Amino acid sequence: MADAKEEDVRFEQYKDEGDMPGIISLIDKDLSEPYSVFTYRYFINNWPDLCYLAMQGETCVGAIICKLDEHRCRKTHRGYIAMLAVEKELRGKRIGSQLVQLCLSRMKQLNADECVLETEVTNKGALGLYRSIGFVKEKRLHKYYLNGNDAFRLKYLFKLPEGFREGHGCLGALAEDLADG
Template identity: 45%
Template sequence: MSNVSYSAPPGIRYVQYESSKEAEYVPKIRQLISKDLSEPYSIYVYRYFLYQWGNLCFMAMDDKDNLAGVVVSKLEPHRGGPLRGYIAMLATKESYRGNGIATALVRMALDAMIARNADEVALETEETNSAAMKLYERLGFLRSKKLHRYYLNGNSAYRLVLYLKEGVGMIPTYDPYADLPPSAEPLVDIEKNNPNQ
């Protein structure tokens, strides 16, 4: 992690995910996220993110090593264009909400992405999740698109984007499936694990 100091409530410390502690961390991460988020993720989704981008996953742990919060992210080129960070999952245990933990975790992920030369960061959040919308908009994210009935529960979402460099929004991208027949298009979006897309 960088030398930036992140405020933590008493009894909370921030740690970066370590693959050597997978057996300890992954069950805690899955339990917290499955309780808080509307999408059911399989173990393979967690492994997809944590194996490749564990250095972009940060956790808030209490003094008994219980998970108080987590952010899971990735960073890769987006459709031949900008280097895009993606915040896939963010959750804070209900008893710890309102203490700035989620904000600190997102800032850690953003700082890690910036250190790796990210151009932009994107995410989706339910349109009804006003607390998350406020958190991300306070950090400079902009609503770029409304996604109707995006989640399996039928709720719509907003895609939010944070441009980290000037002019990034103008970088051209391409659709990798534009020239493929419909039968060759992917059936599963790994970021959401939503086969009904």
């Protein structure tokens, strides 16, 4: 597979509002129902250092938008990948993987315990990309999307969860309790 560098793609952290139109027009292309600008602002203005762009010249050809906050039940720090997209013509060149890795590295610096996201069960590209990085399927969410499709919740662990050494498995005690019904 060709490396993104061959295409003169550079990776940058979000700088300012001037980056916003490029991000929105890229991500909106892949959505059946575009997000409101307030959704973008919620994530990017609160966690600007968890937003990265792939730039080709002055054009945004890849973007990832994430957040990191405290998990209510477990008091752990949970990263969340809200949006990820790569320009159609440049897919398959590891731009998406590099964007995810940049966010995971930043989350690790910020002491994240885990990172989660949801993706459609039919999204082979996203499922392949996240599996290759080390995400695992945590659960299936029925009719999660407006189009009626199910989602998988995927999870990446930065640290072994509490209870792992006691035999609760890689998803920790809470997930096992939920699975028991």
